[in-house]
Amino acid sequence: MSQHRSTFPTAGCVTVDRPTMDSRPARRRRPEAGQHLLLAAALLVCSSQLLLVDANSWWSLALTPIERPEMYIIGAQPLCSQLSGLSQGQKKLCQLYQDHMVYIEDGGKTGIKECQYQFRQRRWNCSTVDDTSVFGRVMQIGSREMAFAYAISAAGVVNAISRACREGELSTCGCSRAARPRDLPRDWLWGGCGDNVNYGYRFAREFVDAREREKNHLRGSPDHARTLMNLQNNEAGRQAVYNLANVACKCHGVSGSCSLKTCWLQLADFRRVGEFLKEKYDSAAAMRVGRKGKLEQVDKRFNAPTPEDLVYIDPSPDYCLRNSTTGSLGTQGRLCNKTSEGMDGCELMCCGRGYDQFKTYKHERCHCKFHWCCYVKCKRCTTLVDQFVCK
Numbered sequence: 014m015s016q017h018r019s020t021f022p023t024a025g026c027v028t029v030d031r032p033t034m035d036s037r038p039a040r041r042r043r044p045e046a047g048q049h050l051l052l053a054a055a056l057l058v059c060s061s062q063l064l065l066v067d068a069n070s071w072w073s074l075a076l077t078p079i080e081r082p083e084m085y086i087i088g089a090q091p092l093c094s095q096l097s098g099l100s101q102g103q104k105k106l107c108q109l110y111q112d113h114m115v116y117i118e119d120g121g122k123t124g125i126k127e128c129q130y131q132f133r134q135r136r137w138n139c140s141t142v143d144d145t146s147v148f149g150r151v152m153q154i155g156s157r158e159m160a161f162a163y164a165i166s167a168a169g170v171v172n173a174i175s176r177a178c179r180e181g182e183l184s185t186c187g188c189s190r191a192a193r194p195r196d197l198p199r200d201w202l203w204g205g206c207g208d209n210v211n212y213g214y215r216f217a218r219e220f221v222d223a224r225e226r227e228k229n230h231l232r233g234s235p236d237h238a239r240t241l242m243n244l245q246n247n248e249a250g251r252q253a254v255y256n257l258a259n260v261a262c263k264c265h266g267v268s269g270s271c272s273l274k275t276c277w278l279q280l281a282d283f284r285r286v287g288e289f290l291k292e293k294y295d296s297a298a299a300m301r302v303g304r305k306g307k308l309e310q311v312d313k314r315f316n317a318p319t320p321e322d323l324v325y326i327d328p329s330p331d332y333c334l335r336n337s338t339t340g341s342l343g344t345q346g347r348l349c350n351k352t353s354e355g356m357d358g359c360e361l362m363c364c365g366r367g368y369d370q371f372k373t374y375k376h377e378r379c380h381c382k383f384h385w386c387c388y389v390k391c392k393r394c395t396t397l398v399d400q401f402v403c404k
Contacts, residue, residue, distance in 0.1 A: 210254065371402065
């Protein structure tokens with residue numbers, strides 16, 4: 014994507030002028046800091062364990078509420094020095110763009126929640142054993158799971174920053190300035206306030222990749238291979254958000270005639286991004302370090318991965334049993350679907366150990382009726398259902 018030339022300071026810069034945008038919308042007030050508290054329920058997994066903070070990763074921002082940036086003078090030290098998990102380059106970017114940090118936090122939360130949703134029916138459900146990391150010791154293995162975690166987290170940052178630009182929350186960006194699509198009908202107007210995905214992409218690349226680019230591992234070493242893998246998967250996450258953004262339009266005219274349309278660039282729903290990256294997870298390419306110190310495909314019968322594809326260098330554990338070394342919680346006690354032949358089925362989820370059956374009451378709304386005007390009234394029905402749990 015050669016069109017994404019960065020205008021941001023690199024991780025190694027010490028002093029750089031802040032870019033500005035003349036036609037940005039008026040700033041709106043940011044909600045109080047208390048509204049950024051992470052809902053515990055969103056991070057609880059079926060084992061009732063809370064995902065914890067990794068002091069060595071920017072992911073820790075997703076679990077640590079950040080105070081309103083307006084409380085600090087731009088470029089001042091206190092906010093950035095308080096945030097754990099930032100590399101030196103990320104701290105410098107933090108000092109230059111303090112008002113962005115709340116949205117990096119939001120993007121991290123979005124990525125974690127989407128990871129948990131996409132893997133809710135898999136043996137690894139984006140959870141971890143009780144240690145000091147967001148994704149746990151799973152991140153010590155260069156597996157497909159690590160690839161997805163990096164991709165969905167980077168995608169979350171692009172998504173959050175792009176939307177914050179449109180909403181006028183950031184001082185260095187505003188509505189999207191994307192060029193008018195060539196296939197847009199001539200009588201349709203282009204220029205509504207769109208999500209600034211170009212800015213979101215560029216800023217996320219500088220911030221998220223900063224940690225990896227600061228590393229100085231021996232070329233061709235396992236650690237160097239892991240760095241190359243992380244950079245590839247970060248890019249795949251950003252590309253997913255960028256490429257799935259589409260044109261949205263609104264009709265204007267008398268009595269809904271739609272005689273005129275105004276169109277703008279709009280981010281895709283993040284669930285679509287998660288589903289897209291989940292497909293990339295399933296088709297991820299196995300890689301190894303070649304003689305030139307670069308990643309190369311293990312099985313060259315397949316097409317070489319593109320910047321949109323996920324890659325991994327280590328096989329995944331089976332996640333059947335609890336293992337503190339690999340970070341696996343195991344599947345004992347997990348609910349399974351007796352009739353499914355997929356990964357959520359009892360045979361695969363329980364790894365052949367069998368399952369227990371029990372009955373439980375299910376409460377749901379039923380017999381709903383619309384009443385004029387204008388509300389819906391439902392009854393509450395209770396049914397006795399069978400459920401199955403892995404041994």
